[in-house]
Amino acid sequence: MSFPLLFDFYELTMAYGYFRAGIHERTAVFDLFYRKGPFEHPYVLFVGLEGVLQGIENFGFGEDEIRYLQSVAPQIRDEQFWDLLRRFRFHGTIYAPEEGTVMFPREPMLRVEGKLFEVQLLETMLLTYVNHQSLIATAAHRMVEAAAGKPVIEMGARRAQGVDAAIDGARAAYIGGVSKTATTEAGRRFGIPITGTMAHSFVLAFHRDVRSPDQAKEAELQAFTAYAEAFPDQCLLVVDTTDVERSGLPNAITVFRKLREKGYEPIGVRIDSGDLAYLSRVCRKALDEAGFPDAQIIASSDLDEFVIRDLLAQGAPIDAFGVGTNLITARSDPALGGVYKLAAIEWEENGERHLSTPIKLSENPTKVTLPGRKNVVRLLKDGQFVGDLIMLEDEEDPKGPLRMIHPEYRWKQKVVTDYEAIRLLRPVYRDGRRLIDKITPDTARQTAAQSLAQLSPEHRRLHMPHEPHVDLSDALYERWMAEIHRRRMEKVQ
Amino acid sequence: MSFPLLFDFYELTMAYGYFRAGIHERTAVFDLFYRKGPFEHPYVLFVGLEGVLQGIENFGFGEDEIRYLQSVAPQIRDEQFWDLLRRFRFHGTIYAPEEGTVMFPREPMLRVEGKLFEVQLLETMLLTYVNHQSLIATAAHRMVEAAAGKPVIEMGARRAQGVDAAIDGARAAYIGGVSKTATTEAGRRFGIPITGTMAHSFVLAFHRDVRSPDQAKEAELQAFTAYAEAFPDQCLLVVDTTDVERSGLPNAITVFRKLREKGYEPIGVRIDSGDLAYLSRVCRKALDEAGFPDAQIIASSDLDEFVIRDLLAQGAPIDAFGVGTNLITARSDPALGGVYKLAAIEWEENGERHLSTPIKLSENPTKVTLPGRKNVVRLLKDGQFVGDLIMLEDEEDPKGPLRMIHPEYRWKQKVVTDYEAIRLLRPVYRDGRRLIDKITPDTARQTAAQSLAQLSPEHRRLHMPHEPHVDLSDALYERWMAEIHRRRMEKVQ
Numbered sequence: 001m002s003f004p005l006l007f008d009f010y011e012l013t014m015a016y017g018y019f020r021a022g023i024h025e026r027t028a029v030f031d032l033f034y035r036k037g038p039f040e041h042p043y044v045l046f047v048g049l050e051g052v053l054q055g056i057e058n059f060g061f062g063e064d065e066i067r068y069l070q071s072v073a074p075q076i077r078d079e080q081f082w083d084l085l086r087r088f089r090f091h092g093t094i095y096a097p098e099e100g101t102v103m104f105p106r107e108p109m110l111r112v113e114g115k116l117f118e119v120q121l122l123e124t125m126l127l128t129y130v131n132h133q134s135l136i137a138t139a140a141h142r143m144v145e146a147a148a149g150k151p152v153i154e155m156g157a158r159r160a161q162g163v164d165a166a167i168d169g170a171r172a173a174y175i176g177g178v179s180k181t182a183t184t185e186a187g188r189r190f191g192i193p194i195t196g197t198m199a200h201s202f203v204l205a206f207h208r209d210v211r212s213p214d215q216a217k218e219a220e221l222q223a224f225t226a227y228a229e230a231f232p233d234q235c236l237l238v239v240d241t242t243d244v245e246r247s248g249l250p251n252a253i254t255v256f257r258k259l260r261e262k263g264y265e266p267i268g269v270r271i272d273s274g275d276l277a278y279l280s281r282v283c284r285k286a287l288d289e290a291g292f293p294d295a296q297i298i299a300s301s302d303l304d305e306f307v308i309r310d311l312l313a314q315g316a317p318i319d320a321f322g323v324g325t326n327l328i329t330a331r332s333d334p335a336l337g338g339v340y341k342l343a344a345i346e347w348e349e350n351g352e353r354h355l356s357t358p359i360k361l362s363e364n365p366t367k368v369t370l371p372g373r374k375n376v377v378r379l380l381k382d383g384q385f386v387g388d389l390i391m392l393e394d395e396e397d398p399k400g401p402l403r404m405i406h407p408e409y410r411w412k413q414k415v416v417t418d419y420e421a422i423r424l425l426r427p428v429y430r431d432g433r434r435l436i437d438k439i440t441p442d443t444a445r446q447t448a449a450q451s452l453a454q455l456s457p458e459h460r461r462l463h464m465p466h467e468p469h470v471d472l473s474d475a476l477y478e479r480w481m482a483e484i485h486r487r488r489m490e491k492v493q
Numbered sequence: 494m495s496f497p498l499l500f501d502f503y504e505l506t507m508a509y510g511y512f513r514a515g516i517h518e519r520t521a522v523f524d525l526f527y528r529k530g531p532f533e534h535p536y537v538l539f540v541g542l543e544g545v546l547q548g549i550e551n552f553g554f555g556e557d558e559i560r561y562l563q564s565v566a567p568q569i570r571d572e573q574f575w576d577l578l579r580r581f582r583f584h585g586t587i588y589a590p591e592e593g594t595v596m597f598p599r600e601p602m603l604r605v606e607g608k609l610f611e612v613q614l615l616e617t618m619l620l621t622y623v624n625h626q627s628l629i630a631t632a633a634h635r636m637v638e639a640a641a642g643k644p645v646i647e648m649g650a651r652r653a654q655g656v657d658a659a660i661d662g663a664r665a666a667y668i669g670g671v672s673k674t675a676t677t678e679a680g681r682r683f684g685i686p687i688t689g690t691m692a693h694s695f696v697l698a699f700h701r702d703v704r705s706p707d708q709a710k711e712a713e714l715q716a717f718t719a720y721a722e723a724f725p726d727q728c729l730l731v732v733d734t735t736d737v738e739r740s741g742l743p744n745a746i747t748v749f750r751k752l753r754e755k756g757y758e759p760i761g762v763r764i765d766s767g768d769l770a771y772l773s774r775v776c777r778k779a780l781d782e783a784g785f786p787d788a789q790i791i792a793s794s795d796l797d798e799f800v801i802r803d804l805l806a807q808g809a810p811i812d813a814f815g816v817g818t819n820l821i822t823a824r825s826d827p828a829l830g831g832v833y834k835l836a837a838i839e840w841e842e843n844g845e846r847h848l849s850t851p852i853k854l855s856e857n858p859t860k861v862t863l864p865g866r867k868n869v870v871r872l873l874k875d876g877q878f879v880g881d882l883i884m885l886e887d888e889e890d891p892k893g894p895l896r897m898i899h900p901e902y903r904w905k906q907k908v909v910t911d912y913e914a915i916r917l918l919r920p921v922y923r924d925g926r927r928l929i930d931k932i933t934p935d936t937a938r939q940t941a942a943q944s945l946a947q948l949s950p951e952h953r954r955l956h957m958p959h960e961p962h963v964d965l966s967d968a969l970y971e972r973w974m975a976e977i978h979r980r981r982m983e984k985v986q
Binding site: 004005006007008009010011012013014016017018019020021023026028030065068069072075076116120123124127128129131132135136155157158159160161162163164165166167168169182183184185187188194195196197198199200201202204205206207208209210211212213215216217226227229230231232233234240241242243246247273274325329330331334335336337338340341342345347349354356358359360361362364367483486487488489490491 | 497498499500501502503504505506507509510511512513514516519521523558561562565568569609613616617620621622624625628629648650651652653654655656657658659660661662675676677678680681687688689690691692693694695697698699700701702703704705706708709710719720722723724725726727733734735736739740766767818822823824827828829830831833834835838840842847849851852853854855857860976979980981982983984
């Protein structure tokens with residue numbers, strides 16, 4: 001069996017450093033969280049948990065892996081350390097919200113507890129899965145939001161950053177709300193709905209010795225006819241190979257009429273270039289006049305949430321949107337900056353065990369971490385989100401009127417009453433075994449939809465959204481300030 | 494054996510459409526090319542060929558795949574078609590430049606010839622590999638260019654768009670010129686150099702019951718000491734966990750002195766936050782004064798080519814740059830828009846076979862394709878690039894004085910003489926077998942370096958570079974215009 005070495009090399013050198021210092025088996029707590037949403041969006045959909053759980057099950061070291069690592073780290077000669085790796089199996093505990101949940105900056109999305117060296121070695125793998133998939137799900141959500149109820153179809157595999165990006169990206173996009181994907185393997189692997197009809201090459205393949213525009217039009221008609229014969233009940237034709245108004249559209253209508261004679265109704269047409277508002281109107285009018293008011297118009301061509309919104313604002317009669325590059329790469333902001341930071345570490349003194357809660361001060365204030373074992377409580381009132389409270393795990397859930405205080409702007413406060421408090425992180429993996437069933441894309445998609453439905457339209461706005469209330473419990477805030485002041489060094493200039 | 498279904502579903506529906514029309518086995522020629530460089534860069538490094546060749550060898554359909562496809566395409570009931578897939582093995586020919594070669598917009602980077610349905614089914618896979626890896630190699634090249642001879646280290650796995658993006662991205666970055674990667678699996682799989690030392694968590698793990706800044710400083714010293722004991726000859730310390738000037742740097746110097754007493758010289762320090770120009774100067778001065786002029790300063794923290802260039806322009810004494818997110822996602826322009834377009838298709842008439850050379854007109858002029866079987870000739874004069882000529886494969890190489898004419902601005906012309914003409918595309922796969930040896934990252938890296946060395950600094954400039962001459966041969970230009978006029982329909986408004 002072969003194991004991919006999904007870690008940054010420094011996770012190995014650190015593991016060995018811990019080992020040499022004799023602290024590698026101390027209990028450590030790491031948080032995975034992000035500091036700033038992508039696209040200036042106030043939240044992300046937490047996606048990637050199923051990948052994480054499968055990744056942990058496949059995380060290990062065979063003899064091939066050990067040999068390679070020994071070749072690149074010849075300084076490590078302790079056979080005991082290599083034996084530790086040979087026996088590696090993650091025995092810690094992972095806490096996470098349900099896959100698909102809306103999560104805000106600073107909130108732990110994973111809390112990972114276990115032996116220091118084990119927890120350290122998982123760092124990159126956890127981040128890669130969660131960062132990538134949460135990003136794409138959130139990008140998809142924004143496009144679906146812009147489409148205001150019209151279906152959005154993911155078709156970006158060819159521009160994805162590698163094969164995993166295409167396949168896992170399609171899954172994430174589905175969780176974020178797209179209706180279907182063009183990526184066949186994502187359909188096979190995850191059971192999500194797939195779709196596909198024809199590209200321009202299908203039309204051009206019928207361009208037999210074309211010598212005039214009339215012959216080009218005739219060739220397109222042949223192509224459409226061939227496609228309709230192959231898929232009479234799934235006839236969606238791409239109409240912009242040469243000229244939408246003068247060739248593609250009239251040809252499509254000709255074929256649709258023949259289909260109807262045979263008892264089939266067409267799906268519609270796809271436009272992949274030109275001005276989509278103008279061309280969709282031209283198509284709609286012609287299709288309606290020809291007696292095909294139910295034939296759909298699918299638009300694609302470098303769409304993103306803002307183009308979709310503008311097209312609909314102009315009343316473009318588009319029934320579904322195909323999105324490629326901008327979704328599958330989250331083009332306008334292609335990385336979620338999730339990080340993985342030590343929040344607590346066990347120490348022994350005179351035979352007693354203590355948990356320290358160190359923080360990283362850093363030269364950048366926004367990079368200062370939050371101390372301790374934490375959870376997130378979502379506060380709902382009449383089913384609607386009123387705020388989140390990041391608190392210490394061992395605190396009781398809040399009860400009664402709660403004063404929420406902005407962690408930086410302390411004068412920003414509000415009191416919430418009559419709320420329901422829901423603790424978001426719960427154990428999903430413990431003692432070498434996952435505690436939850438396999439998470440299907442449909443389950444996570446439903447979680448996302450429910451979580452999003454709790455937010456107000458103000459929070460979901462694409463541009464300049466309302467900032468949600470995410471505060472720290474008093475106990476956490478006090479711990480945080482204490483840890484800062486224990487480390488802050490006086491600067492004199 | 495299981496095969497990933499690395500195609501968009503429409504490639505399957507088109508394949509069936511071709512089959513039903515009886516044209517699926519006609520010879521077709523597709524070009525893979527891009528229209529506009531990423532980052533407004535005038536060229537890309539062509540990378541991904543090794544992935545393509547391995548992908549083709551693994552492209553097929555087992556019974557599991559057929560069953561899945563039958564379940565999603567129940568309309569396809571021809572058992573003959575499914576048998577075609579069961580027997581699928583790509584029997585066509587692929588032409589490509591050497592992996593690593595500089596390629597310009599519109600130039601075919603892959604020319605794929607074979608049976609129409611086979612060539613169509615490869616579309617997405619070819620595009621995904623070439624688009625992603627060429628993009629990352631080009632992004633890396635820009636950062637390496639900005640670093641002006643200082644090493645650049647790739648460390649972006651945690652922000653990569655999935656596991657493949659991390660691993661194949663590290664390979665592409667190495668081909669583009671980075672010196673090392675932090676991604677262990679990329680080192681193992683491709684044999685490229687890896688590196689790694691410590692993160693802030695290593696320091697925080699030693700924060701035992703810290704109650705004052707002095708204790709925090711003491712804890713950091715313990716962490717550094719532990720690391721130096723584990724890796725005495727590889728001691729690179731991250732100095733910004735709490736405070737560079739008051740803690741990290743003095744602690745590092747203390748440890749470096751102890752190392753020297755034991756006969757070891759330190760590698761240096763890493764700064765990962767704050768103002769890197771200021772802090773690097775502070776570090777340099779202190780290290781020099783302490784007698785460590787050879788200790789290096791490594792900088793990281795959201796670097797890209799422009800920050801690197803500006804830091805060096807300000808004289809920041811940084812010896813190496815660690816780049817993460819901005820490289821591994823090509824953040825400022827995260828997709829290369831490569832496309833795959835039909836350039837020729839065989840037809841039979843009265844028992845004779847002809848090759849048609851159709852083009853896609855499209856509603857966007859920039860999306861008009863070039864017809865025919867093409868190659869690219871690179872023109873060098875005294876080893877330096879003077880221009881590229883896209884020409885028909887069956888044309889002779891140019892000889893003697895050559896008038897190069899801009900394909901759009903026809904008045905832009907130049908005559909080149911005494912040049913060497915090098916045909917870039919050569920067959921790399923034929924009849925089910927690759928024709929070239931496995932391409933190592935080092936080979937492709939060398940190809941890239943040689944190809945880049947042919948360009949002038951004006952072409953390699955990061956911002957507003959000089960546009961290279963890439964023209965069409967007269968024969969190709971005439972064919973192109975003829976195919977356009979055969980299809981252009983009169984628009985009257």
